[in-house]
Amino acid sequence: MEGEKALLWGGRFTGATDPLMVQFNASIGVDKRLFLEDIQGSQAYAKAIARVGLLTDDELQSIIDGLDKVLEEWNSGTFEIQKTDEDIHTANERRLKELIGAIAGKLHTGRSRNDQVSTDMRMWLYKASGRLQDFLKKLMAVFIERATVEVDILMPGYTHLQRAQVVRWSHWLLSHASSLSRDLQRLQQLQKRVNVLPLGSGAIAGNPFGIDRELLAKDLGFDGVSLNSMDSTGDRDIIAEFTFWGTLTMMHLSKWAEDLIIYSTKEFSFIHLSDAYSTGSSLMPQKKNPDSLELIRGKAGSVFGKCAGFLVTLKGLPSTYNKDLQEDKQGMFDTYDILSAVLQIATGVLTTLQVNACQTHGALSEDMLATDVAYYLVRKGVPFREAHGLAGKVVQLAESEKCSMSELPLGKLQSLSLSFDSDLANVWDYNHSVEQYTSAGGTSKESVMKQIENIKAGCGLV
Structure with a gap:
């Protein structure tokens, strides 16, 4: 029962939890990626409750310093996850208590894991969205550079995969850059909606200690605070939007990849892919396969699945927080990881491929x-x-x-x-x-x- 009492919610229970349930209930394996955001949010929240007299100056400093030590352990790879660490919040608070003692128990005053996890995710996704925007801009810069330099190359334009009209190679490049420009704009708009603070909503009813949420938002770099505590603890619109954004972006990149796969065949020979982004066959020595592009096309399905699966999860929920929402982070992380890799690979592919102007012109009729x-x-x-x-x-x-x-x-x-x-x-x-x-x-x-x-x-x- 000692481990049972160590759980954040263990005080109400007298019977032991099935060990399999403990494992099934835990999310630390996924949400440990939020360690930085969880610590930063906790430090800001400690300042917020100190401002209303719930922590002395010494207690506040002890919590701040203790959380800095926890962060050092995460950064150095020395943080040890315990069996009772259900999630990143439990792990950080448990370690903080080991470092500074009972004062750590004051940190969670008026705060719920419901508003805490939503805050952590928004902080993480805001930064992740910024990185993805940078990757998108680098890819688009290559589209634009090539369209500028290779503007005089002509090629067949296709509809129904049949030769239709004469177009510029640059016009084809810009058709994909145009799609990606919309993806960039959508991500920029989403990032603004992400930057709204849920912390201070508590579990459902709000915060009873009169903390200044606007000042808390400013401390954490948010643009504003959520409007309603019941809504904000269960709101995962930003995750649904992000996975949909990833789905749409991957669809556009898949279409681009499919075009290049076709253009790289011997039958077309419009382009030549760099060896750096191609592979060979284990049986046929002559083969040069466009695996980079095929993987981009294939990974689109994985992102589609994350979006569809999470929307189904949301559809079945009543209002406010439900444990089903624990499934939100895996889709968010996976979407980011896939898009991060794909955008960088796509940039490399487009930077290094060669266009065969004689072949594209020769295909005109x-x-x-x-x-x-x-x-x-x-x-x-x-x-x-x-x-x-x-x-x-x-x-x-x-x-x-x-x-x-x-x-x-x-x-x-x-x-x-x-x-x-x-x-x-x-x-x-x-x-x-x-x-x-x-x-x-x-x-x-x-x-x-x-x-x-x-x-x-x-x-x-x-």
């Missing part, structure tokens, strides 16, 4: 200019629906004549429509094709360069 034929006729005054039909007939005529569209005699073209003239020759120029898309967001050089400036400005990369 005149049939991709069929829409340009329609646009040519529109500029001659032909209604688009009619022009679209005529362009289709030009394609059909070239197929029946077993020649390219540009080789069709003008007379045969005029048998379809008198709007065709000798200036149709301009349509067969691929550079002319991309340069006609001058509207914002288009693939003309001017438009692409404008996109680059807009993304740089919007993401703070100027």
Whole structure:
């Protein structure tokens, strides 16, 4: 029973807890990653209760110094987790008591693990979000640099995995950078919502000792305090948002990876991946596999699962804190760990890959200019629906004549429509094709360069 009484909640119980239940109930194996935030939150809370007379100056200093020693042990790897340490809060308070004695028992006055763990997680996630933003910005900087330098490279653009229209390689790069720019903005917005302090909410009803929560928030670097104690102890919106953010970001990165996997095949040969981000086959010596990209694509599923699983957990809960919420941290940590690794690997892949401009240009074909034929006729005054039909007939005529569209005699073209003239020759120029898309967001050089400036400005990369 001695171990039973050492538990934060053990005083009410007289019977022993099943050892398996003790193990099942514990979360120290996961939430020990919050040791720094838990200590910082406890030191700030000690100051808050000292300000209302619940700690003397000497007691406060003893707690602050004792927690500093606990932190030193965590940082040096000498902290020893005990069997009775259910979670990081129990572990730190137990060790503090060993160091400074009974005074440690005053630290938890008016505080619950419900508001304590929520505070720790928000502090951790705020910093983690900042690191992920840095990784995202580094990746986007590579997209922008390559789009700027390689702006004159042309390639086929695909819909339904079929060659559609001529675009710039830079336009393809920026299509993915645009998705990531939204991911960056979402993470920045989420970080602001994370930075709200729940500490001082107690278990459910609030704090009875009149602590200054606004000053406590300021001490810990929060922007403000939560509005309602019942809501804040059970609120895990930020975890749901974070795992969804990770899901959406991984979806965008998976799409990018899939494109590059296709482009790296011998059949396409648009790009060449660096050896640093490829592996070989255990059986076939000639193979060079895009494992970095396949792992990015594959790990997207893991993040999706974290999000879906946690949302199901939340859906089944009544209001305020429930033990189910102990499952929140694993998904948060896993999402961070995966995104942290993926963003850095993606940056390395994109930095080192080589684009084969001859191959991308060689994959262009005149049939991709069929829409340009329609646009040519529109500029001659032909209604688009009619022009679209005529362009289709030009394609059909070239197929029946077993020649390219540009080789069709003008007379045969005029048998379809008198709007065709000798200036149709301009349509067969691929550079002319991309340069006609001058509207914002288009693939003309001017438009692409404008996109680059807009993304740089919007993401703070100027």
